[in-house]
Amino acid sequence: MGYRVVVVGATGNVGHEMLNILAERQFPVDEITALASRKSLGTEVSFGDKTLKTKDLDTFDFTGWDIALFAVGSDATKKYAPIAAKAGCYVIDNSSLYRYDADIPLIVPEVNPDAIELAVKRKIIANPNCSTAQMVVALKPLHDRARIKRVVVSTYQSVSGAGKEGIDELWDQTKSIYNPTDDKPARKFTKQIAFNVIPHIDVFMDSGETKEEWKMVAETKKIIDPSIKVTATCVRVPVFVGHSEAINIEFEEFLDEDEARDILRESPGVMVIDKREDGGYVTPVECVGDFATFISRIRQDSTIDNGLNLWCVSDNLRKGAALNAVQIAEVLGQRILKKG
Ligand code: 11C
Numbered sequence: 203m204g205y206r207v208v209v210v211g212a213t214g215n216v217g218h219e220m221l222n223i224l225a226e227r228q229f230p231v232d233e234i235t236a237l238a239s240r241k242s243l244g245t246e247v248s249f250g251d252k253t254l255k256t257k258d259l260d261t262f263d264f265t266g267w268d269i270a271l272f273a274v275g276s277d278a279t280k281k282y283a284p285i286a287a288k289a290g291c292y293v294i295d296n297s298s299l300y301r302y303d304a305d306i307p308l309i310v311p312e313v314n315p316d317a318i319e320l321a322v323k324r325k326i327i328a329n330p331n332c333s334t335a336q337m338v339v340a341l342k343p344l345h346d347r348a349r350i351k352r353v354v355v356s357t358y359q360s361v362s363g364a365g366k367e368g369i370d371e372l373w374d375q376t377k378s379i380y381n382p383t384d385d386k387p388a389r390k391f392t393k394q395i396a397f398n399v400i401p402h403i404d405v406f407m408d409s410g411e412t413k414e415e416w417k418m419v420a421e422t423k424k425i426i427d428p429s430i431k432v433t434a435t436c437v438r439v440p441v442f443v444g445h446s447e448a449i450n451i452e453f454e455e456f457l458d459e460d461e462a463r464d465i466l467r468e469s470p471g472v473m474v475i476d477k478r479e480d481g482g483y484v485t486p487v488e489c490v491g492d493f494a495t496f497i498s499r500i501r502q503d504s505t506i507d508n509g510l511n512l513w514c515v516s517d518n519l520r521k522g523a524a525l526n527a528v529q530i531a532e533v534l535g536q537r538i539l540k541k542g
Pocket of ligand 1 (some may be wrong): 296297298330331332333359360362363364403414417
């Protein structure tokens with residue numbers, strides 16, 4: 203016996219990946235429905251070798267459905283997630299709406315699967331921001347060994363983090379650079395993204411941080427340990443898919459780079475590719491479509507007592523969104539619903 207699963211926002215980048223990953227991981231599905239807003243109604247989406255026609259989110263009755271994977275913005279989540287939860291359907295939400303509520307678990311299954319127990323209260327589970335998800339997968343096993351005091355992270359985030367409009371803007375602007383009569387000014391992004399980098403993701407906060415940077419701080423504390431200090435600079439780069447992060451870590455205890463490499467090699471969800479030679483590291487184009495978080499360039503930071511540097515790359519639409527949501531569904535099934 204399997205689950206009755208709903209994918210909400212099935213026509214978007216993340217919804218599309220959720221359907222792919224449910225099929226790829228052979229999630230025990232008895233019945234599946236793809237929902238979309240009225241303007242995308244009837245659009246066909248793939249689920250394995252099947253084709254699903256999207257139904258109307260606005261009129262859908264969640265009664266009798268087990269799990270709803272939400273991949274819509276915070277406004278639509280605010281309206282429909284409580285309706286689904288009230289009908290008894292567990293919501294796994296990819297938006298930021300519920301992430302910081304104390305009674306909503308924020309889960310990365312390799313890191314804090316036990317937090318799922320909290321889900322029975324409100325039947326809503328939050329999926330973290332993509333840049334946080336891949337970072338905590340790398341940090342947690344190192345924290346367990348040597349206790350992390352402080353993290354300094356700089357991100358190199360792909361345009362797919364900004365949705366289809368972000369992908370289209372990079373594509374159109376790149377082409378237009380070679381055709382000056384076809385000017386494509388910035389719309390989705392605040393400045394030209396083709397052949398450029400932009401140190402600004404999400405809105406500015408009073409502190410001078412952007413919301414994306416604040417999310418990395420707040421979510422790392424909630425998922426791993428509130429005592430870890432994090433400071434982030436988040437940058438958009440002209441890459442279609444795959445977020446990269448240069449991470450500097452200060453530990454309480456000394457951790458040798460070789461031991462860190464061995465720990466990460468054994469850690470769930472991590473793939474270490476770290477040869478000190480030309481090309482002996484992973485770049486974003488190589489991580490697309492993969493489930494793993496790739497770690498390269500592991501090395502001692504000799505400017506502090508207990509410091510390490512590393513490079514972390516992952517598919518932001520997968521580990522950063524859809525894969526993590528499906529992994530949460532797997533944990534929910536194993537520990538709470540127990541049907542599969
Ligand atoms: C980006 N990380 O790359 C963002 C996208 O809070 O789920 C995901 C935003 C979020 O633009």
